[in-house]
Amino acid sequence: MIEKLLERAMYASRWLLAPLYFGLSLTVLALVLKFFQELAHILPHVFEIAETDLILTILSLIDMALVGGLLVMVMLSSYENFVSQLDIDEGSEKLSWLGKMDSSSLKNKVAASIVAISSIHLLKIFMNAQNIDYVHLKWYVIIHMTFVASAFAMGLLDKLTKH
Template identity: 65%
Template structure:
């Protein structure tokens, strides 16, 4: 009975596989949104003010960072919690694939969240004349919470590894 329960628990990791596959659909959705924003930029380039153009470019950077984060979570999560990815010998292999454990993945996710939050905060600062001071203050507080959390997670992780 114990052996059967252990096998079921071990094999239940495959329940995560459709979730990681679903993340690839989210990457497709982000790609569509990226090209929608890019078309706004290119079609309106002659009438956009510099600040508006910078906001669209920041949105493009933001979308690409979220996409990269999704790929990292999808592939590393699958490798760490489901099964190794079998990449054929002649096929291109990502340098970080197979080297990221759950601890380093957590640190990369935290750093990505801080970077994404930084872009959002920069967008808010570029529209500061249209944003209520209280709302802006909360954006800064939330961003600083992400920064401090990422720093503390990294610091605690180095202490645990020692």
């Protein structure tokens, strides 16, 4: 009797995660607002600013788009993996990866997204390398390569454990 009650309570506690995933949707909203704020700052001055500054701003916008996609992927996949399946009508538009991403593949997607975001950040730094001292530049590369190595190792471990 007590065991069954505890098991039901633990299983029901997964719903405590739902507000966290909803909170991620609010962070997507914040990111969208910031994206359009940056766009509104740059558009009126597009003919006045240097090409390098425009490219750096565009890279920042790409960064925000990648983070937004990562947030949506984590939010929806985690909800489906840990709380409940999404009940989407058959006639509705459904993302092709929904229901197909387990927590292991989600971790790999997150790692790959972090590498992509880090790559864009590193490219922005390289474009401004003349203003950055060698020591900081070296550390940026080391940190990026750590992300790359971690993502590679996670992918390799996932591949080894699935076979």
